[in-house]
Amino acid sequence: MGAIASSVPSGGVALDLKNVRRVFDDLVVIESLDLRVEAGEFLAILGPSGCGKSTLLRMIARLAEPDAGRITFHPDTERFQTAFVFQDAHLLPWRTVLDNAALPLELMGIEREQRYRRAHASLRQVSLSEAEGRYPAQLSGGMKMRVSLARALVTAPRLLLLDEPFAALDEITRFRLDNQLRELWRQRAMTVVFVTHSISEAAFLANRAIVLSRRGGRIKLDRRLELPSERTDDLRANPRLGREMKILLDAMEEE
Amino acid sequence: MHALKPLTGVRGSEQSRGRKGPLLAAIPALVPFVVITSALELAVRGGLVRAYLVPAPSSVFRAMVESRGELMRAMLTTSASALLGFFLSTVAGIGIAVFLSSSRAIQRAFYPYAVFFQTVPLIAIAPLLVIWFGYGTRTVVASAFVVSIFPVIANTLTGILSTDPALRDLFRLYGASTLVTLFKLRFPAALPQILTGLRVASGLAVIGAIVGEFIGGQGLGSVVDIARTQQRVDKVFAAVLLASVLGLALFGLINLISYVTLRRWHASEQA
Numbered sequence: 196m197g198a199i200a201s202s203v204p205s206g207g208v209a210l211d212l213k214n215v216r217r218v219f220d221d222l223v224v225i226e227s228l229d230l231r232v233e234a235g236e237f238l239a240i241l242g243p244s245g246c247g248k249s250t251l252l253r254m255i256a257r258l259a260e261p262d263a264g265r266i267t268f269h270p271d272t273e274r275f276q277t278a279f280v281f282q283d284a285h286l287l288p289w290r291t292v293l294d295n296a297a298l299p300l301e302l303m304g305i306e307r308e309q310r311y312r313r314a315h316a317s318l319r320q321v322s323l324s325e326a327e328g329r330y331p332a333q334l335s336g337g338m339k340m341r342v343s344l345a346r347a348l349v350t351a352p353r354l355l356l357l358d359e360p361f362a363a364l365d366e367i368t369r370f371r372l373d374n375q376l377r378e379l380w381r382q383r384a385m386t387v388v389f390v391t392h393s394i395s396e397a398a399f400l401a402n403r404a405i406v407l408s409r410r411g412g413r414i415k416l417d418r419r420l421e422l423p424s425e426r427t428d429d430l431r432a433n434p435r436l437g438r439e440m441k442i443l444l445d446a447m448e449e450e
Numbered sequence: 451m452h453a454l455k456p457l458t459g460v461r462g463s464e465q466s467r468g469r470k471g472p473l474l475a476a477i478p479a480l481v482p483f484v485v486i487t488s489a490l491e492l493a494v495r496g497g498l499v500r501a502y503l504v505p506a507p508s509s510v511f512r513a514m515v516e517s518r519g520e521l522m523r524a525m526l527t528t529s530a531s532a533l534l535g536f537f538l539s540t541v542a543g544i545g546i547a548v549f550l551s552s553s554r555a556i557q558r559a560f561y562p563y564a565v566f567f568q569t570v571p572l573i574a575i576a577p578l579l580v581i582w583f584g585y586g587t588r589t590v591v592a593s594a595f596v597v598s599i600f601p602v603i604a605n606t607l608t609g610i611l612s613t614d615p616a617l618r619d620l621f622r623l624y625g626a627s628t629l630v631t632l633f634k635l636r637f638p639a640a641l642p643q644i645l646t647g648l649r650v651a652s653g654l655a656v657i658g659a660i661v662g663e664f665i666g667g668q669g670l671g672s673v674v675d676i677a678r679t680q681q682r683v684d685k686v687f688a689a690v691l692l693a694s695v696l697g698l699a700l701f702g703l704i705n706l707i708s709y710v711t712l713r714r715w716h717a718s719e720q721a
Contacts, residue, residue, distance in 0.1 A: 258619050279623055285616045288715040289638045302624035302634075330714050350624075 206384025208276070208353045209234040210255060214264035217250050217412075224250050225412030227264065230405070234269070237380055237387045239397035241443060242407035248390045251412065252279075252356050255388060268354075278352035280360045284339035286331040286346075292318065293327040296345045303350070310349075317349040318342070321375060337368035344372070348379065355380075357389045361396070370428065373400055377426045394447070398439045399426060406446040416446035505684040510691065513684040521673065525692050528659050528669035531587055532696065535594025536655035540648060542595075543602025548632065550603070551610040561607075568600040572658060576665045585667050593662025598651035605647025609640025642716050645708045652700040660693055670696075 212230040216223075224247040232238050242248045253259040254266060256279050278299070286295045293311065296318050300310035318324055321341040331339055340361060347355060357376075361369045377400055380387050391397050397404045398420060406416040420439050422430065430436055487507045493499045494506035501509070514521060546564070550557050576593055583589040613636050621631045637644075663671025670689045677685035712719040 253619075256619075256623060258622060277623065279620065281616045281620075283616075285614060285620065287617070287635070287638070289641075298620075299624045302621060302626045302630065332715055332717070332720065 206353060207235040207386030209269040209386070210354070211267045211269070212255075212264065213267075215251075215254065215261045215266060216263040217247065217254065217259070218262050223411055225261075228412050228414070230414065232386060232388065235384055235386055237377075237400065237402045238389065239401035239404040240388065240390045240407065241392065241394065241397050241404055241447060243409050243447070244392060246407045246409055247412040248407055249358050251407075252358050252388065252390050255354075256356050276350070276353045278347035278350060278355050280343055280347045280355070280357040282359045282362055284331070284336075284343040286339060286342055288331045290330075291327065292323060292329050292331070292334070292342050295331070295342055296349055298346060299350050313349050314345070317345040320348065320379065321345045336364055337372065340364060340368075340372060341375075344376070344379075348383070351383065353385050355385050355387045357387070359391050359393075360389075362391070362393070369396070370431075374427065376400065381424075394440050394443045395436075398422070398436055398443060399430065404443055406443060415449065416443070418442065418446075502681065502683055505687055509684040510687045513682070514688040514691075517685060517688070521670075521688060521692060524668075524670045524673045524689065525696060527587075528590075528656070528663065528671065528693065529696055531590040531662070531669065532594050532655045532659035532700070535591045535658060536598055536652055536700065538591070538595045539599035539602055539651055539655065543599045543647070543651070544606050544644065546599075547603050547606035547610060550607050551636075557607075564600060564603050572597050572661055576661055579662065580665050583666075587666075587668065589666035590659050590662035590668060590671075593666070594655040594658035597658035597661075598655040601650040601654065602644075602647045605643045605650075606640060609643030610636045612643075613639045642708075642712060642718055645704060645712070649701060649704050649708075652704050653697050656693060656697040656700060 210230075210232045212228055215225060215228045215230075217225040228251070240248045240251065250259065254261050256277055257266075258279075287298065290298070293314055297310045297314035300313060305313075315324070315327070318327060321344050323338065323341050323345060326334065326338060326342075331342070334342070343360070361372050364372065373396060376387075389397070389400060401420060403417070403419050405414050405418075407413065408415050418439075422433075422435055422439060490499070490504070491507050494501050494504065505513075550561055550564075572593065575596070576589075579589045579592050579596075583592055617635055617639070618631065621635055626634070659669065660671040660674070663669040664675050670693045673689040674686050674693075677683075677689065709719050
């Protein structure tokens with residue numbers, strides 16, 4: 196693991212899941228999961244719907260407690276250093292784009308001038324400066340998602356968690372956001388854990404992918420993707436990407 | 451709309467279209483009014499309808515002009531009571547909804563009573579209100595309050611409870627307190643529903659005030675009651691009409707508040 200870990204930025208947090216178990220009523224969603232994520236890693240978690248990948252992400256975000264087992268962080272992070280991007284943008288519709296992007300800082304009690312300065316910067320990073328005064332109802336789906344991304348990045352998180360964030364978007368928009376996300380990860384030293392059911396998205400974005408089983412949240416495959424660190428649209432036509440996708444697909448299909 | 455630079459995928463240009471002047475827009479609603487009043491006038495004059503049962507619109511108008519001083523004073527009195535009752539049910543209704551929303555157990559314990567309370571007929575408890583509050587304004591306000599509070603509770607509670615769970619997670623993630631979450635997330639998110647509750651409550655508050663006045667004296671309710679005993683059907687109609695105008699005015703006020711607060715972000719005000 197060390198060789199790969201040193202080739203990626205290392206300002207993120209590392210996390211360690213030990214015997215993590217999660218049960219809903221009678222259903223064992225995750226039986227006993229062990230997973231170590233290095234600082235600065237870009238990890239994709241793949242699996243069919245209902246396999247517990249969103250549950251896993253919520254536990255990593257400390258929005259849900261494991262029923263057994265432990266999740267530890269290195270260094271031990273404060274709550275605010277984690278950011279979460281949901282499947283849909285989930286903006287506050289009564290707030291402007293700027294006030295949406297500044298929300299996390301507002302909740303953390305950061306003073307006004309500083310939180311707007313950082314929100315401006317964050318929106319600039321997702322090329323939305325010109326839309327700062329708009330309301331979410333006036334934005335396209337892709338723009339909303341970019342605001343959501345800006346909101347997540349505004350706290351300079353060391354751990355970024357994404358739950359199928361671009362699933363509802365059209366493919367072109369999705370490709371553009373993929374590129375943008377990958378670029379943001381390269382610029383900012385953070386750990387990214389990305390849940391998806393899209394094999395192509397997982398292969399294109401991540402440095403490492405794990406495939407979960409349909410039942411019990413067992414890791415069927417844990418693979419470091421053999422792809423160049425620079426990911427542009429050219430990579431989409433690269434046969435190496437196709438090979439990685441085939442490996443992930445085989446793992447998903449085997450039961 | 452505001453002057454904004456065109457961006458890709460922007461709605462909004464369609465919003466400026468199809469907005470006629472407010473006077474022009476009122477014409478369709480005026481047509482039935484003119485037709486029905488004229489028909490009624492003709493029916494009464496032609497002897498098809500007995501004037502002591504249904505007065506001609508013209509005599510209602512005459513009664514309104516003749517008793518304008520009395521009717522105006524009565525309307526002001528009723529307005530004050532209805533508004534006060536409505537205000538109290540807004541404040542108490544939202545407060546109770548917040549309390550009920552605080553836990554599922556509290557909801558299970560108290561919400562059935564709120565529903566039960568709603569089914570008690572006002573006419574039946576109005577005499578009780580007189581016993582408790584005496585003749586006069588207090589009984590009238592209490593009556594307006596009692597009938598208008600339930601829709602505020604029910605709608606506010608629904609609004610608060612249907613806050614997007616993802617957004618609640620987001621607020622938790624950044625360590626927002628319950629109070630901050632209430633004011634920055636739950637209230638604004640529930641605002642469209644709260645306003646729906648207030649619209650219903652505004653009409654009910656006027657009805658409650660009139661019923662209260664039947665028994666507690668004063669205002670338009672009392673005018674209706676006295677005119678009835680005097681066989682002055684025209685005056686009854688005049689007072690009823692003014693009570694409706696009052697209800698409409700209150701309804702209009704809520705709509706205005708709704709437009710001002712929601713137009714930028716909620717679909718209901720963006721048609």
